[in-house]
Amino acid sequence: MIGKFIVFEGVEGGGKTTQIELLRDWLLGKGESSQVWSKSIDLEVVITREPGGTKLGKALRELLLSPDVLAEKIQETAELLLYAADRAQHIEALIKPCLERGAIVLCDRFIDSTIAYQGYGRGLNLELIKQLNYIATGGLESDLTLWLDIDVEIGLARAKNRGKIDKMEQASIEFHRRVQRGYQELSKNNSLIVGINANLTREEVQKQIQGIIMQKLVEWSYI
Ligand code: T5A
Numbered sequence: 001m002i003g004k005f006i007v008f009e010g011v012e013g014g015g016k017t018t019q020i021e022l023l024r025d026w027l028l029g030k031g032e033s034s035q036v037w038s039k040s041i042d043l044e045v046v047i048t049r050e051p052g053g054t055k056l057g058k059a060l061r062e063l064l065l066s067p068d069v070l071a072e073k074i075q076e077t078a079e080l081l082l083y084a085a086d087r088a089q090h091i092e093a094l095i096k097p098c099l100e101r102g103a104i105v106l107c108d109r110f111i112d113s114t115i116a117y118q119g120y121g122r123g124l125n126l127e128l129i130k131q132l133n134y135i136a137t138g139g140l141e142s143d144l145t146l147w148l149d150i151d152v153e154i155g156l157a158r159a160k161n162r163g164k165i166d167k168m169e170q171a172s173i174e175f176h177r178r179v180q181r182g183y184q185e186l187s188k189n190n191s192l193i194v195g196i197n198a199n200l201t202r203e204e205v206q207k208q209i210q211g212i213i214m215q216k217l218v219e220w221s222y223i
Helices: 016-027 036-040 055-065 076-100 111-121 126-137 152-161 173-189 202-219
Strands: 004-009 045-049 104-108 144-149 193-197
Touching: 004 016, 004 076, 004 111, 016 045, 016 104, 016 144, 016 202, 045 076, 055 076, 076 104, 076 111, 076 126, 111 126, 111 173, 144 173, 144 202, 152 173, 173 193, 193 202
Parallel strands: 004 104, 004 144, 045 104, 144 193
Antiparallel strands: none
8 A cells, every 4th residue: 555544533523524624735735724845745635434435335324323314223233334334345445446546545433433432332342343343444554543532522512513413423421421431542552543632723633633744744755
């Protein structure tokens, strides 16, 4: 793989979508954030997300997250397998081809979401989830994971202010706290996960991210 795979993670409303778009513009040297170095390198930046990065993924996302689309509850194991199916399709149909042609892929959620939500949140077996993640990804890992670490209450309030609430956002505060604990545990045990204080303003959060990406671009010999 010659591209780079950068994942954004965290609890609801942490600002992943907002920060991914700001980072894409910064990397491409657009607008106010234009950088001298970005003019001299020819980057392709691809934004994608889980669930929903492919056509199959969009259909699965609708089933998984729209509160009224199914007249029956999706059972926890079935939910786990649907996220894995979304991921398997995403990796083969979109992420690998992008990385093979050298793109920087910015992905909203990946395997750590399954560990945090289905593992810590729902209480499903963590070892089985790791095995399933391996089957879905074929072992592909991120080059960097940015964990937007926000207080659960602030994140949920931001998500609610935005309007429509999805199925996960309707879950109890205790569920979201367990998910948060999952991210805390993951970040302790994986040096590729970098925590970002996401309680701050959009601009302050973006500055932290740009600082880390700048170091990585040097380490990865882009600049
Ligand atoms: N899921 C996913 C699983 O359970 N298992 C899995 O394996 C996977 C892959 C995805 C859901 O699926 C679950 C987890 C999720 O519940 P989603 O719609 O993608 O659903 O949900 P989120 O990823 O949580 O995305 P959100 O859209 O809720 O939040 P974002 O993208 O983190 O935040 P964003 O940028 O949309 O910001 C939210 C609001 O806050 C404002 C924004 O303008 C927006 O209104 N905002 C700020 N306000 C103040 N200060 C800042 N710094 C702000 N930054 C953004």
